Amino acid sequence: MYDVIGHVSRVLGPVVHASGVKRAKMLELVEVGEDRLIGEIVRLDGDAVTIQVYEDTTGLAPGSAVYGSGMPLSVELGPGLIGSIYDGVQRPLEAIKAQAGVFIPRGMRAAPLNRERKWLFTPSVQKGDKVQPGQVLGTVQETERILHKVLVPPMVSGKIKSIQSESEYTIQDTICILESENDEIPLTLLQRWPVRRPRPIQERLASNIPLITGQRVIDTLFPVAKGGTVAVPGGFGTGKTMVQHQIAKWSDADVVVYIGCGERGNEMTNVLNEFPKLVDPRTGRPLMERTVMIANTSNMPVAAREASIYTGITIAEYYRDQGYHVAIMADSTSRWAEALRELSGRMEEMPAEEGFPAYLPTLLAEFYERAGMVNTLNGEQGSITIIGAVSPPGGDFSEPVTQHTKRFIRAFWALDRDLANARHYPAISWLDSYSEYIDDVSGWWQEQGDHNWAELRSVMMDLLQKEERLQQVVKLVGADVLPDTQRLILEVCTMFKNTFLQQSAFDKIDTYSTVEKQVKMLKIIVTFYQMGLAAIQQGATLIKVRRLKVVHDIIRMKFSIANDESDKLDALQDRLEREMKRLGDIYASFA
Amino acid sequence: MPVSHDALTVREYQGIQQVVGPLIFVDKIHNVGYNELVEIRCPDGEERLGVVLESKEGAAVIQVFEGTTNLSLSETSVRFRGEPLKLPVTRDMLGRVFDGLGRPTDGGPNPISDKRRDVNGQPVNPTARLYPTKFIQTGISAIDGMNTLVRGQKLPVFSGSGLPHNKVAAQIVRQAKIVDEDVSFAIVFAAMGVKHDVARYFVRNFEETGVLENVVMFLSLADAPSVERLITPRTALTMAEYLAFEENMHVLVILTDMTNYCEALREISTIRGEIPSRKGYPGYLYSDLASLYERAGMVEGSTGSITQVPILTMPNDDISHPVPDLTGYITEGQIVLERELSQRGVYPPIAGLPSLSRLMKDGIGPGMTREDHAHIASQLFAAYAKVKDVRALASVIGEEELTPLDHTYLKFGEAFEKDFLSQNETEDRSIEQTLDLGWKVISLLPKEELARVTDEEIGKFYGQ
Ligand SMILES: Nc1ncnc2c1ncn2[C@@H]1O[C@H](COP(=O)(O)OP(=O)(O)OP(=O)(O)O)[C@@H](O)[C@H]1O
C-alpha cells in the first residue's frame, strides 16, 4: 500500500530516527517496521527524519523500513462517530477489543468508521444545483437526537452532476458527483480532515448564550458562554474529572466530545457504563446518543496522547460545522503538555520552563483558539466550548501549564484543596475562580423569567467577599465580638455554601439543577439575608432569625425539591417571607 | 567481535565500549530491538540481565539491572535475546520467593511453564474493563467507614519514615475480606529497596495468618542493585495479571516502597543526561508510574481481580513531593498517615481529611454496606473539617473564648479520634460496628448541625 521511503537508524522509545529518506513531508503519516507502527514525521533534516510513533516501539530495530503515506495524520469524519470510543489516533477501541481481546497489542489496525453499516441518506440538493464548501448535501439520522448533515467538504465546490436518491448507503458509497472546473469529484458520507489544521468557518461571532451545566456554582457564579473556554485546575483528587463528567452529562450541548487524555482507564469505563443508561433531561434520550469519546489513558503510548487532543477537537469542529453546539472536555491538558515535553526531550530540543518546550504556549493558544461561536460555511450558528482540566504538580497554580493556559481562557474554575478535603464538592473556590462571561450572559438570564439574576448574583458575591474579610477577624478574636448584622453575613454565607454551592454528583435530585431551580434557590437565600437583616435592624436577634422553622427546609431544599417541582420553591419563598415578616412585626410593634 | 559466526544467529558479542553507572554502550553489533533483553556475562562468568534503552545502527545503550560492578570493557560479553524480558508464569509460583527479575531465591527450582509473559505488560483496553464495585471489608474503621476499598482498586498508603505503614498494610492483608463470599485469593508482594527486617515482618505475618502458600514474593531489598527495583514491580504485576486474569483469582498486590522505585528511575535518568522536571525526577515519571498502577482492576472474560496497595514514604512528610503527588494523580484515592496523630498515640494514624477513596461511592450503600453509609461518612468528614477549624481558632484565641457549639465540636473531635479512628492492631471491626461507631460519635453534635444526613436517618440512628 505505502512505499518504503527510508530506514530506521535509531530508536529511542516513542521517538524514532530514519535516514536515507526521500520524499517525506513534514507531519506526514508513516508506518514503521514489520508491525507497521503508526507515526508522524515531526522533523526533516536533509535525508534524515524524526518520527513520533504512536505505539510501543519494543522490538523495533534500526534498519527497519519506513513507509510513507503521502498525507498528514487525519481523522475519518462521517456518521457513526457518535457513541464511539477511540484511542488518541482514532482507532476504535470496541473493534480492537473484538480483534485482540482485553489488552491492546502493538500494530492493531481497524477502520474508525464502520464500513458495512448502511445509513438512510436523504438528499437535500438536486442535480444541477451549484454548491459551496460546507453546504448541506443531505442528511442521515445518526442517532435519535443527532441529525447528521452531510456537508460539501471545505475547499470543494461545483455543480451537482448526480445525487443519489433517498436510500441506504455505506459510508464509502458515492452519494454525489460534483462537477468542478475541470474534474469530477465523487463524494461519500465519509470525509477526512488533517487533525492539526482547524476546519474553516465563515466568521467568528460574539457569544452571549451560557452553556447551562446544571451545576449551580458554575451556572450562577462562574458561567461559561457557548463557544467559550474554561480551565479547571486542581491538585489530585480535588474534582476535575467529576466536574467534567457532570458537564458531559448534564450540560445543554448538542454534542459532547470527551477526551480522556493520559488519565485512568476506569474513568472511561465508568462513562461507558453510565452514559448509555443516563437520560438527557432535555431530550429524554440516552446520553450516549450525543457523545464521542477519545480514550488515551495514562498507560497508553505517550505520542498518541499528544495527538488525542487534536483528534477530539477536529471531531468537535465537524459537528460544529453542521450547526451544533459542541462541548469538548479535555482531561487533562497537563498530561498532553507532559507528552509534548517527553517527546521534545527525546528529540533533544532546548527546554524552556520546567523542561517544557518553548512552543508550549503557542500550541495551547492554537488549541483554545479552536473554540468559539461561529457562522459556519453554511451560514448556520455552531459553537465549540472547550473545558480543559489542568493538573498542576503539587497543586501549585504558578507552574507553566496553568499560567500559560490562563492567558488563553476566559473562565477559570479553581479547585481548592481545603474545600475538597472538607468534602465541599464541587470544590470550586468562590474566591480564586472567575468568569469573564458574566456580562455577556446576563441578558440571557434576564430573558428566562422575572428574576434579576445578575443582581441576585452580585448580592451574593458581595456577601462572600465580606465574609472573607470577617473571617479574618473571627480567626483572631472569635465570632462573639461581631454584631448580629455581621454575624448574619457569616450565617448566610455558610447557608449559601452548604445548600447552594455544595452539590452532590451522587444524589439523584441534586446532581443537576435547572436554571429555574437555581434562581429560585438563590432568591430564597438572598431574601433570607435581606429580610433577616431588616428584622435584626428592627431589634430581632440573630438566634431568632436562625431558629425560624423555615430554615430547616431551606437547608434541605436541594435534596427534597426536584427540578420539576419549582412550585414548592415558590411556596418555600412565601413561607420564608411570611415567617420573616412575622418576626419583624413583633419587633416593629415595640418600636 | 562476534563469538559465533553464523550470520543469522549472531547474537553474542565479546567486549563493550563504555560503562557509565548502570549503563553500558556496545557497538559493532547487529541492529537490535528497542527494549530487547540482554544477557551480560561478567569476566568472572557471572550472568547479569539488562535491556536495550536505545538502539542505533550497529550500536546500543544497555541498562544492566544488577549494576555494572566488576565489568571490564574487553572481558565482558553481551548476548541479545531478540525479545523483551519475559516471566514464566504458573500457579506453582504461589508460596515461592523470587528476586526482582523473577529468579528463585528460596532454593527451589526454576518455575517451568510454557506461558512466558512480557513483564512490561500491555495497556488494558478501557472498553474491556469492568468497573470495580465490590466492597472489601478491612476491619479498619477509618478505611471501611470513610475511605472504602473496593475490589480492583488501586489505593496507596502515603506514609512517612517511622510511621506504621507496614503495620497498617499487614493488618489489611490479614483482615481483608469480601463479606459473605468465599473465593480463591492470592497475595503478590513486591519489595523495592526495603530492609530485610521489613520483608521478614511481612513473611511472619503471612505465616501467622496461614496464607503463606498463597503469596508470591518478589524481593529486591536494600542491598540489591538499585536498577533491579525498576523491573521488580513489573515482574510482580505480570504474576498478578496471570493469577487474576488467567487463573481467576482475587489478587492483592502490595508494592513497597514506591519512593525507592522512583529514586532508581531518577538515577538512570540523571546518568543518561535527560532533562529533569521537578526535583530531578524525569518528566516521564507520571507515565512510568501509570504503567504500573494502571495494571490493577478487573476485565471482561475473567472473574479475578487485581487490587493494588502501593506503599510509599513521603520525603519530609511532604504530600506535594513528586512521588506522592504523581501517585495521587494516578491512583483511585490515597490513605494518608499523619505524624501528628501517630505522636498522640492514635493507631492507625489515618488522616481524616486528606485520605480519600474515589471508588467508594459505587461500593457502598444498601445491599453492599448499609443505606446510611454515604451520608454518615460525608457528615463525619464535614464535622471533622469543622473540628480542625475550631482547633485552629482555639490555638489563637484560647479555648475559653470559644462558643458552646465550638466546644461541642472539640468534644466530638476527641471522640472521633479516640473511639472511631483508633483501634487495636488485631481488632477486626465489621462494617456495622464501624457505622454504628460513626453514629455514636456524631451524636455528640446537636441534630441541627447534621445537614448531610436525612431526617429519617437521624430518626433511625442518631443517639442509638
Ligand atoms: N460534585 C461532587 N459530588 C460528590 N463527590 C465529588 C464531587 N466532586 C468530586 N467528588 C469526590 O472527589 C473525588 C475526586 O474527584 P476527581 O476524580 O474528579 O478528582 P480529579 O481532580 O480529577 O483528580 P485527578 O487529578 O487525580 O484525576 C471523587 O472520586 C468524588 O469522591
Ligand SMILES: [Mg+2]
Ligand atoms: Mg481526574
